[in-house]
Amino acid sequence: MKTAAVAINRLSYSYAASDGRSVLALSDVSLVVEQGSFVSLLGPSGCGKSTLLYLIGGFLKQEGTAIHVDGVPVTGPGPDRGIVFQQFALFPWRTVLGNVVYGMEKQRVPRAERLDRAHKLIRDVGLAGFEASYPSQLSGGMRQRAAIARTLAVDPAILLMDEPFGALDAQTRGIMQEQLRQIWQATGKTVIFVTHDVREAVYLSQKVVVMSKRPGTIKEIIDTSFEGSEADARVQSAVEDIWQQVKLEFADAPAHA
Amino acid sequence: MRPLTLEKHPVLGGIVRYSPLLLLAAAWEASSRLGLVNEYALPPLSTVLVAWFQFLKDPSFYYHAGMSLMRAATGLSLAIVLGVTLGISMASFRWVEATFGPIVQMFYPMPKSALIPLTILWFGLGHLSKIFLIFLGCLLPMTLSSFNGARGTDKVLLWSASSLGASRWNRIRDVVFPASLPSIMAGMRTALALAFVLFVSSELIIANEGLGYLIRMTGDGGQYPAMFAVVLTVVSMGFLADRLLIAITHRVLRWRA
Ligand SMILES: Nc1ncnc2c1ncn2[C@@H]1O[C@H](COP(=O)(O)OP(=O)(O)O)[C@@H](O)[C@H]1O
Ligand SMILES: [Mg+2]
Numbered sequence: 001m002k003t004a005a006v007a008i009n010r011l012s013y014s015y016a017a018s019d020g021r022s023v024l025a026l027s028d029v030s031l032v033v034e035q036g037s038f039v040s041l042l043g044p045s046g047c048g049k050s051t052l053l054y055l056i057g058g059f060l061k062q063e064g065t066a067i068h069v070d071g072v073p074v075t076g077p078g079p080d081r082g083i084v085f086q087q088f089a090l091f092p093w094r095t096v097l098g099n100v101v102y103g104m105e106k107q108r109v110p111r112a113e114r115l116d117r118a119h120k121l122i123r124d125v126g127l128a129g130f131e132a133s134y135p136s137q138l139s140g141g142m143r144q145r146a147a148i149a150r151t152l153a154v155d156p157a158i159l160l161m162d163e164p165f166g167a168l169d170a171q172t173r174g175i176m177q178e179q180l181r182q183i184w185q186a187t188g189k190t191v192i193f194v195t196h197d198v199r200e201a202v203y204l205s206q207k208v209v210v211m212s213k214r215p216g217t218i219k220e221i222i223d224t225s226f227e228g229s230e231a232d233a234r235v236q237s238a239v240e241d242i243w244q245q246v247k248l249e250f251a252d253a254p255a256h257a
Numbered sequence: 258m259r260p261l262t263l264e265k266h267p268v269l270g271g272i273v274r275y276s277p278l279l280l281l282a283a284a285w286e287a288s289s290r291l292g293l294v295n296e297y298a299l300p301p302l303s304t305v306l307v308a309w310f311q312f313l314k315d316p317s318f319y320y321h322a323g324m325s326l327m328r329a330a331t332g333l334s335l336a337i338v339l340g341v342t343l344g345i346s347m348a349s350f351r352w353v354e355a356t357f358g359p360i361v362q363m364f365y366p367m368p369k370s371a372l373i374p375l376t377i378l379w380f381g382l383g384h385l386s387k388i389f390l391i392f393l394g395c396l397l398p399m400t401l402s403s404f405n406g407a408r409g410t411d412k413v414l415l416w417s418a419s420s421l422g423a424s425r426w427n428r429i430r431d432v433v434f435p436a437s438l439p440s441i442m443a444g445m446r447t448a449l450a451l452a453f454v455l456f457v458s459s460e461l462i463i464a465n466e467g468l469g470y471l472i473r474m475t476g477d478g479g480q481y482p483a484m485f486a487v488v489l490t491v492v493s494m495g496f497l498a499d500r501l502l503i504a505i506t507h508r509v510l511r512w513r514a
Contacts, residue, residue: 057416057420058419059416077419078420079422081420082421083417085417087413089413089417091414091418091431091432093435093438102418103422106422106423106424106427107422134511136512137514150417151421154421
């Protein structure tokens, strides 16, 4: 049996709105993410995908012990859970190299090893030659590669990704999806991937978690780990199926770009 | 090859940019020479320049300029160090904001020169009263600009740092401080101008040395060209200091697009 990397048991979460009322963002969410698996959270804008990811990351505080990572209740962020944001979130005052070594500096990795690893990661994501560039000098795709390298540098067991390719053009997105797939296969990391793109979710993940509109609940969990000769055809039919499932949710949700 | 426009030429560009100043100088000379204004109220520029060259041969002039600069630089430096510390602490710790926020807001709009008699009462007629006044005046814009910069720190940058293993102190030093730098540098420019206002006005009122003192002495002695020469010295020093700060700002913020 596979062990659970992340176990969520009846999680609800409310934001305190500025007028003093509270906004229920997640309602009674239960989910198990197995170690080494690739799971997508899919749902319309505002359904609580980011909220769920930030709670797993420990960035948002919650009472109780509804979320366990490797059997331990989450109380805050930690280097066992790396995060990649849609808007890259690179430190703009650090170069690509400076960004990639930052986590290793905090983990007190010796300097020589730090630089070695950083240079290798930068090469792996295809940014060789841009070590000394500042994020403001890079294209969106290059920034996201740098952000992924920065997160991989501390070797987190779990990768949390919040619409990481949502701000990229279609062609760059395709290339990045392929690279992410390779990274996942090569490293065996657990990936929790937020998207509102059905095709992306089905193509990348083994399981697609379909969420309902706010307050977010889990509507359905669909197995999408296709292998073998008929994989392509089955990906296609799964996309159709899931599209049917979420059509209602998407249709009622506020429009988004 | 792109045509080199006049504005971009390294020398000619400067001449074009500052040509209004040349016009002003010509108007000054002419209005005085033609008797449009009283010669005592505005001695011709040429006479003022002659007085200036006299000063440049006089060692005591450098002593006065040095004293003023020392006071301004000391007061400003102290204000920068303390203001940045206080502003960032206010943004980072609720109790610091609760303690100092109301005081800063209360004193911000107050004209600092109103404190000159008080600082003399507390610190006497020497350096200390001037340095303290400059420090106090510059402290408020430095505190507020640092506070506003720190408060605007993008939360995904802080989250990224946390998940890479940064402690709270790490986050303040590695994220909040650099994120505040654009605002801090803008505040520094305001503070620099204020330091000039305050050293001149405090030395004008009571002092035994400094450029403000020299303005008063030459004015009281009826040496109006000399008085104007000292004023011109203050203006030029202010201009050069401001240019220097702008150059430093470009260097410090070179990571910006
Ligand atoms: N800081 C916040 N304060 C109040 N409400 C929030 C805040 N952040 C998100 N929300 C609300 O919570 C719901 C879920 O948001 P989010 O998790 O960002 O959705 P998604 O990532 O699926 O688009 C939304 O309705 C949103 O308006
Ligand atoms: Mg989101």
